[in-house]
Amino acid sequence: MEQVKDTGRALVRIGYDGRVHKTFRGHLAQERFEHEVRVLRHLEAAGCTFVPRLLEVDPTQLKIITTHCGGRVDHMNEQRQQELFAELEKYGVRHEDRDLRNITYRIADGRFCIIDFEFATLLEGGENSSLKPSAAQ
Template structure:
């Protein structure tokens, strides 16, 4: 596995199969783990296509395995950043709470910017369906 991130709060490795392995650690690790799993499952239920999918969740180990959403983005315009995080809140009812470039990836397979790291996110009310035309 290739190490992708190693901080006081998490160790993230990318497996040879492309899956993302995240080990939560540090303060409030259990709460952050539970929140990330819950938020990602809500986003999947609500049809959000630009976030990771939970493949495995091991609460006893604070270990999460997700799909890979592409490579880390080093630069992105402020307008695009605001649009990505705004769309997440407006269209899917989730506020990320850490809306910075470090939480944006680029998926080459479909040319899509994606969002990662939902451990601090807040689930809002479900978005309203668009008005009928």
């Protein structure tokens, strides 16, 4: 497996089969795991096709396995970034970490995608609909 990210909050690796393995750790790991699972399930039910799709969920290891959404994007103008994150809001989710590192490019269909939803806000989620860093710290 190729290691993509290894921080105090998560270990992310891409398997030889192309699936992405994300293990949550550190501060509020359980809550961030549960929240990302909830957001990804919401987006799948809403028909959003430019985010990872959950393939497996392991609550005992705080691990999810998702589809791969392409490679990281090194350059994108600010307006295009904002358009992409605004498109996500049409599916009822506001991404609270609108950084370029959370945008990928999927060569298979020429689509920019968005990843990393542990701090996203479910716009119609009511109580506990967000784990924004300011709320999680």
